Amino acid sequence: MVKTTDEVIESIREAEGMNPEQEENFKQFYEKFCYLESGQSAKKVVDRVFLQKEHA
Numbered sequence: 109m110v111k112t113t114d115e116v117i118e119s120i121r122e123a124e125g126m127n128p129e130q131e132e133n134f135k136q137f138y139e140k141f142c143y144l145e146s147g148q149s150a151k152k153v154v155d156r157v158f159l160q161k162e163h164a
Contacts, residue, residue: 110116126134155161 110119
């Protein structure tokens with residue numbers, strides 16, 4: 109756990125250079141929990157709620 113801004117920055121810098129095991133763990137996590145992420149969530153909500161459009 110980090111408590112200061114400097115520690116946050118250092119933690120981010122360290123995370124940018126993941127080792128192969130961390131990369132595999134991240135890939136598995138992403139495939140399990142984020143596979144539906146398309147970056148279009150807000151557009152889909154606006155289309156559905158305000159414009160009554162449906163997405164396939």
